[in-house]
Amino acid sequence: MVATDxxxxxxxxxxxxxxxxxxxxxxxxxxxxxxxxxxxxxGKRLRGVIVMRAAATFGLDPAIVIPSACAFEMxxxxxxxxxxxxxxxxxxxxxxxxxxxxxxxxHTALLAGDALIIAAFEALASQAQTVxxxxxxxxxxEFAQFTGAGGLIGGEQADIIGEDLSPDLELVRFIxxxxxxxxxxxxxxxGAILAGAHEEQLEAISGYGMALGLLFQVTDDILxxxxxxxxxxxxxxxxxxxxxxTYPAAVGLEGARAxxxxxxxxxxxxxxxxxxxxxxWRALPDLVVAREK
Numbered sequence: 061m062v063a064t065d066x067x068x069x070x071x072x073x074x075x076x077x078x079x080x081x082x083x084x085x086x087x088x089x090x091x092x093x094x095x096x097x098x099x100x101x102x103g104k105r106l107r108g109v110i111v112m113r114a115a116a117t118f119g120l121d122p123a124i125v126i127p128s129a130c131a132f133e134m135x136x137x138x139x140x141x142x143x144x145x146x147x148x149x150x151x152x153x154x155x156x157x158x159x160x161x162x163x164x165x166x167h168t169a170l171l172a173g174d175a176l177i178i179a180a181f182e183a184l185a186s187q188a189q190t191v192x193x194x195x196x197x198x199x200x201x202e203f204a205q206f207t208g209a210g211g212l213i214g215g216e217q218a219d220i221i222g223e224d225l226s227p228d229l230e231l232v233r234f235i236x237x238x239x240x241x242x243x244x245x246x247x248x249x250x251g252a253i254l255a256g257a258h259e260e261q262l263e264a265i266s267g268y269g270m271a272l273g274l275l276f277q278v279t280d281d282i283l284x285x286x287x288x289x290x291x292x293x294x295x296x297x298x299x300x301x302x303x304x305x306t307y308p309a310a311v312g313l314e315g316a317r318a319x320x321x322x323x324x325x326x327x328x329x330x331x332x333x334x335x336x337x338x339x340x341w342r343a344l345p346d347l348v349v350a351r352e353k
Contacts, residue, residue: 063343070112070122071105074129078108081130083179095164095172100137102155106276107132107247114251114265117337124190125254128199131183132247134176135207139216139243141173148220149302153295191254199250206246215239222305229310233274236307240280241273248272261335268330268341275323275348281306282316283352291352324349 061069078100085093108129112122144151144159145166152162161169184203188196205211215238222231248269252262284299285308299306307316324345331341 063340063347066113066340067104067106067109067347070109073112073123073126074105074108074133077126078130078133081127081134081179081183083175083182085175091164091168092172092175095160095168096175098157098163099141099160099169099172099176100133101157103133103137105133107136107244110244110247110269111251113337113340114248115255116251117265117334117341118252118255118257118261119336120191120251120255122251125187125251127183127187127190128250128254131180131203132243132250134183135180135203136243138173138176138180139212141169141176143216145169148216149298151295151298187254192256195254195256199253202249202253203246206242211238211242215242219305223303225305227305227309232305232307232310235305236274236277237270240277241270244273244276245269264330264333268327268334271323271327271330272345272348275320275327275345278307278316278320278323279348279351281308282313282320284308285313287352320349 079097082093082096082100085096111125111129111132115125116122140154141160143149144154145161152159154160157163159169160172164172181200181203184196184200187199207213215235218231219235219239222228222235225231245266246269248265249262252265257265281299284296284306287296289296298304300309307319311319327345328342331338334341
C-alpha cells in the first residue's frame, strides 16, 4: 500500500475514534462542548498517523495505540485554537472554517483549547489499559517535556517575541524546532516507546521525526508565501504581515526551498535505518514537500 493510501486509511480511523476521546461538558457550560468538537474538525491527522505507523514499525498493532494517537490530535488542535486567538495570531480562518474564537467567542475558544490539552493527557493515561505501564509513564513524561515551556509552548512564546525582531536564522530554527518539530518527533517516539523499541532504534526515529518536523514547518513557511489561501484553508501572507521569523524571511524563498530539500534527504536517509514500514517513512518527506495545504 502506498503512503498516501496509508495516510488516508489511518486518518479515517482517527476521524471515527477521536470523538470518543473528546472531553464531555455539562450543558451548563454553554457552548463548550460544541467548541471542543469544532476545534478537532478537519486536518490531516498527520501526528496521530505517525504514532500509529511508529508502533507498527516496531511490531505493535497500530490499533492498540489509538488513544495516544488521539492525544496528539487533541493537543495539536488545542495549539491551533490558541494560535488563532486575537492576542496571538488573530486569525479568523482555520482548516477552511471559522476559527474557534470566531465561531464561539474568545473565552470559549480559550477554554476549549485548555480542555483539549487536559483530555490529551487523560487519553495517554488510558493507554495503560493495553500497554505496559512503565512505557506509558515514559510517554506521558516526554509528552509533557516536548509540549511544555521547554518545548512547544516555549517555541510559541519565542515566535511571538520574534515578531518585533529582525529576521534571525538561529532564532527561526529555535522556534521551528520547538513550535513544530518537537511534537512530530514526540509522535514518532511515542509509537516506538509503546512498542518497546530499544534506545538505538529510538535515536533513529527521533532524528527522523525532527527532520520531518522541521521540513513540515519550512514547507508551511513557503506555502504562506506562494500557496493558495482557498486550498490552504487559512490566509496567506500572514507571516510577512505579522513580521514572523520564517525561513523565507531569513534566507529567501529559494534558500528555504533548498533547505527543505536537504531536510527531506536527511529524513529519507534515517528512514533506511528503521526495521519496517521503510517505504512509508521514505515517501512521507516527499509528500510534505509536495503538499499544497
